[in-house]
Amino acid sequence: MTVSLSTAAAIAACDAVVDLVDGGSGAGSCVIYSGTPPTDASTALAGNTVLADVTLDDPAFGAASDGAPGGEAAMAGLPLSDLSIDATGTASFFRLLDSDDSVVMQGTVGTSSTDMIVDSVSFASGATFTIVTFTYNSPET
DSSP: OOOOOOOOHHHHHHHHHHHHTTTTSSSSHHHHHEEOSSTTSSSSSOOOOOEEEEEEEEEESSOOOOOOSSEEEBBOOOEESSSOSOOOOEEEEEEETTTTTEEEEEEEEESSSSEEEOSEEEEHHHHHHEEHHHHHHEOOO
């Protein structure tokens, strides 16, 4: 038998995860990288380049709601932009960090069919880029 959560539990789990982004004394951040993503959010980076670093709203997410099924929470303040990209490259993944730079989660970036939707994956140093949409989902199963 597969363990499953009630909708209320999935919503609470979602809130608990996204609230970690607000940990520390200030706002969290979204860092966009090029290169092969690490196996998971706890694995150290290896040869990845920071393309952009966006300061998130504080709090970074709204309250979780019923994602039918599961819980979901949308990133606050979208669209969010970086007005001066740090380096040139092709974006492949992001990490959300709290204000103490502890990694909370990572996922893929792209212009469609990825975890986080951005306006372009082709980054040029000094240019602007925008996070268009991101919603974290906590499943019931």
